[in-house]
Structure formats: C-alpha cells, structure tokens
Amino acid sequence: MKHLEEYRDKRQVRYLIDKIRDKISTSWNIMEICGGQTHSLLKNGLIEILPEGIIMIHGPGCPVCVTPAMMIDKAIALALNTEVILCSFGDMLRVPGNEKSLLKAKAEGADVRMVYSPLDALAIARKNPEKHIVFFAVGFETTAPANALSVIQAKKLDLDNFSILSSHVLVPPAMAAILRDEETHVQGFLAAGHVCSVMGTDEYEPVAREFNVPIVVTGFEPVDMLNGIYQCISMLENGKTGLMNQYSRVVRSEGNIQAKKIISEVFEVGTREWRGIGEIPQSGLVIRKEYDRFNAEKRFTINKIPMNEDNACMAGLILKGIKKPHQCPYFRNRCTPENPMGAPMVSSEGACAAYYHYGYESAT
Amino acid sequence: MCLAIPGIITKIEPSEDEIFRTGKVSFDGIQREVNLSMVPEAREGDYVLVHVGVALQIVDEEEAKQTLACFRELDELNEALKDHPDQEELE
Numbered sequence: 001m002k003h004l005e006e007y008r009d010k011r012q013v014r015y016l017i018d019k020i021r022d023k024i025s026t027s028w029n030i031m032e033i034c035g036g037q038t039h040s041l042l043k044n045g046l047i048e049i050l051p052e053g054i055i056m057i058h059g060p061g062c063p064v065c066v067t068p069a070m071m072i073d074k075a076i077a078l079a080l081n082t083e084v085i086l087c088s089f090g091d092m093l094r095v096p097g098n099e100k101s102l103l104k105a106k107a108e109g110a111d112v113r114m115v116y117s118p119l120d121a122l123a124i125a126r127k128n129p130e131k132h133i134v135f136f137a138v139g140f141e142t143t144a145p146a147n148a149l150s151v152i153q154a155k156k157l158d159l160d161n162f163s164i165l166s167s168h169v170l171v172p173p174a175m176a177a178i179l180r181d182e183e184t185h186v187q188g189f190l191a192a193g194h195v196c197s198v199m200g201t202d203e204y205e206p207v208a209r210e211f212n213v214p215i216v217v218t219g220f221e222p223v224d225m226l227n228g229i230y231q232c233i234s235m236l237e238n239g240k241t242g243l244m245n246q247y248s249r250v251v252r253s254e255g256n257i258q259a260k261k262i263i264s265e266v267f268e269v270g271t272r273e274w275r276g277i278g279e280i281p282q283s284g285l286v287i288r289k290e291y292d293r294f295n296a297e298k299r300f301t302i303n304k305i306p307m308n309e310d311n312a313c314m315a316g317l318i319l320k321g322i323k324k325p326h327q328c329p330y331f332r333n334r335c336t337p338e339n340p341m342g343a344p345m346v347s348s349e350g351a352c353a354a355y356y357h358y359g360y361e362s363a364t
Numbered sequence: 365m366c367l368a369i370p371g372i373i374t375k376i377e378p379s380e381d382e383i384f385r386t387g388k389v390s391f392d393g394i395q396r397e398v399n400l401s402m403v404p405e406a407r408e409g410d411y412v413l414v415h416v417g418v419a420l421q422i423v424d425e426e427e428a429k430q431t432l433a434c435f436r437e438l439d440e441l442n443e444a445l446k447d448h449p450d451q452e453e454l455e
C-alpha cells in the first residue's frame with residue numbers, strides 16, 4: 001500500500017511546497033478550472049501554504065455557478081406547471097434565478113424534488129405515469145454520460161412522461177474564452193481529472209498550442225494538486241507549453257470511449273450561455289433533433305424570459321478570475337450561503353461559498 | 365457536484381440490455397445501486413469511479429483506496445453520498 005501512505009503524507013506536501021518555492025523565479029497566475037479543486041485548495045488549506053508568487057485563480061468549473069439565471073427561470077416556469085414534477089441536483093435548487101430559486105418555487109407549491117442522479121428522476125417517471133417528469137440536467141463533461149443515459153433509457157422504455165431541460169457546458173471552450181479575455185491574466189491551467197477521465201485529453205492539445213499555455217491534468221487530493229502546480233510552473237519557468245497528464249493513473253488520453261459514444265448519441269455541440277460570462281460559441285451540449293421527444297424545451301412552450309442577469313452580483317468577474325470573492329462588497333454581509341445573491345455562493349464548489357466556509361478573507 | 369467517488373462492485377445484476385446493466389457498489393461499506401453500462405468490462409470485485417449513479421471508469425485498487433482514504437480523512441464520504449438514496453428508499 002505504498003500509495004496510500006504517500007498521498008496522505010504531510011511530509012510529501014511539505015516536500016512539494018519546497019520544490020515549488022525553489023523553482024519559481026517570478027510570480028505566476030495559475031487557474032484551476034474545476035470547482036472541486038477550488039474546494040480542495042481551500043478545505044485543505046493549500047492556498048495558505050503555497051509560496052508567495054503562486055497566484056491561484058479560481059475558474060468557472062462549477063456547473064451550478066455557470067448556469068444562467070434565465071435557465072433557472074425556465075426550470076421554475078416548468079415546475080409551476082401542475083402536470084410537471086421537476087427534479088434536479090440539490091445545489092441547483094438553491095441557485096437564484098432572476099426572481100427566485102426552485103426551492104422558493106417549491107415552498108410556493110411547485111412539485112420540485114432533489115435527486116442524486118438523472119436515473120432517479122427516471123424512476124420517479126415510471127412510478128408517476130400521470131405526471132410529466134422534467135430533469136434539469138446541468139453539468140460538465142463528467143455529468144453528461146449520466147444525463148445522456150437517462151434519455152436513452154427513457155427511449156428504450158418508451159416513456160412518454162420524461163424529458164430533460166439541458167444546460168450542459170464544456171470545459172475546453174471556456175478555457176479558450178478565458179484566454180481570449182483581455183482582462184484575465186491566466187498563464188497556466190490545471191485541468192480537471194474527472195472531466196478528462198470521460199473525455200480524455202485530446203481536446204486540450206489545441207488549446208495549449210493556440211494560446212501558448214501549459215495545461216496540466218491533475219486530481220483533487222492535496223498531493224495531486226501540488227504536483228500539478230509544480231509541473232505547471234516548471235513548464236512556465238522553462239518556457240514550455242503544451243499538455244501534461246499528471247493524473248495518468250485515472251486519465252487515459254482517449255477517455256472513456258463508451259461514455260463518449262453515449263454522449264454523442266444524445267447531444268451535439270452548440271452555443272451556450274454562461275452565467276456572468278455570456279454566450280460562448282460551441283461551448284455546450286444541446287439535445288439532438290432525434291431526441292426532441294425528450295427535450296423539455298420542445299415538449300413545453302416556455303414563455304420567453306428576458307435576459308436580466310443581476311448586476312449586483314459580480315459572479316462574472318469571479319468566474320473569470322478577475323476578482324476574488326472577498327473583494328465583492330456583498331460577500332459575507334448581504335450574500336451568504338443561507339441567502340445567496342449569486343450562484344458562486346450556492347454550491348460548495350463555488351468560489352464564494354468556498355471562501356465563506358473556510359473563512360478566507362484575504363487569501364490570494 | 366463534479367466529484368466522482370471510487371467504490372467496489374459487490375454484485376452485478378443480470379440484465380438483457382447493456383444500457384440497463386447495474387450492480388451494487390460499496391463505498392467504504394455504504395452500498396448503492398450504480399449503472400455499469402459505461403464500463404462493460406467491469407466485473408465483481410473491480411473498483412469503479414462513480415458519478416451521479418453511473419460508473420465512469422475502472423480504477424485500480426490502490427488508487428481507489430487512496431482516494432477513499434482522502435474522503436474519509438476529510439469526512440466527506442457521507443456528504444458526497446448523502447443525496448444518493450438507495451434504490452429501495454426511492455420505491
């Protein structure tokens with residue numbers, strides 16, 4: 001059990017911190033894309049022990065945080081239909097839309113249920129043939145196989161009372177959008193291990209090449225993250241760019257072929273709106289025409305809801321890494337996890353909530 | 365919500381259609397039903413990485429134990445599974 005010891009070893013953490021300190025000759029801005037990694041950085045206190053000069057910028061990799069308010073409004077409109085049971089992941093229910101959250105709609109009488117998996121929503125559909133079950137399907141590439149699977153199963157079961165409201169986003173186009181944004185100063189990336197375990201690493205090569213940045217695929221444990229940071233700054237210090245897979249014990253370059261097949265059976269790549277960032281072309285998954293029957297936006301007429309992203313919350317600046325949560329004037333006073341003004345305060349993977357929970361006020 | 369958790373397959377249910385292939389997976393002793401259609405080669409005793417009720421990949425035992433140990437240390441396993449009802453609870 002060599003690994004077991006190794007990865008929990010505090011000395012290993014110390015050793016990597018020293019290695020990073022010895023390596024850097026200047027300061028570097030590194031973005032961890034994945035919200036799970038943001039959570040890990042703060043929860044494990046890594047952010048405090050990283051050498052000065054390593055500036056971690058927290059990326060938009062929390063699906064709950066990037067789902068636009070307009071999609072939440074759509075989900076609420078569907079939930080208010082008395083024939084509909086609306087199901088979604090727990091965190092999704094608390095995110096404020098333009099007017100309210102799904103939880104609030106539930107308190108007002110809508111049938112809104114929290115599920116762990118889209119397959120649980122499917123089970124509810126089988127048990128409630130007199131109702132129509134809509135699963136609010138959000139997520140990155142990691143969640144796409146499960147959501148696609150629910151649609152394929154529904155088709156096989158010939159269920160006529162199940163559909164999904166899809167708001168699926170993809171990581172590589174978001175990275176490219178961040179690199180194109182002149183306000184952001186990201187010099188290197190940590191790419192999320194679990195997203196890559198599904199999709200593989202091929203899509204990251206072109207991003208690294210086009211923008212001349214190092215991208216290091218890594219995991220969530222402290223030692224993995226530090227190793228990822230070390231590899232990333234080593235490449236930066238040596239003037240190297242390109243893709244490195246530091247997480248090869250979990251991530252294969254081709255990803256999971258079966259999962260990719262299921263995703264592309266149901267979804268195709270299309271334009272998506274990101275909360276606080278705006279529209280990014282080819283940045284998400286939309287349901288293929290052949291599956292219109294299971295597309296809630298095709299099954300129901302949802303009245304056009306005007307785009308009106310709340311200006312008070314600066315989620316966009318947070319998600320692009322331009323501002324830190326504690327720099328938001330509402331952080332910890334008007335905006336708390338109990339009463340979130342914006343999505344990054346809702347999920348524990350959101351940067352604002354992570355800073356809130358772990359008491360960081362001035363972390364860099 | 366993007367985290368995937370490793371667990372060991374304790375039982376595979378027979379199923380005629382691959383898409384519906386499920387099994388029991390134990391996460392540090394907590395048993396859950398998991399869809400196994402994305403890992404057709406997985407057998408009982410294999411460790412798989414599970415996300416929202418679907419196994420995404422087979423991982424080796426060391427990797428799985430190491431990750432589980434991290435979850436345990438951070439006391440996050442229950443948190444990660446809290447929304448995952450056992451199938452019977454859904455009935």
Ligand code: SF4
Nearest residue numbers: 313314328335342352
């Ligand atoms: S602290 Fe609240 S209001 Fe400020 S950016 Fe974060 S979520 Fe938005």
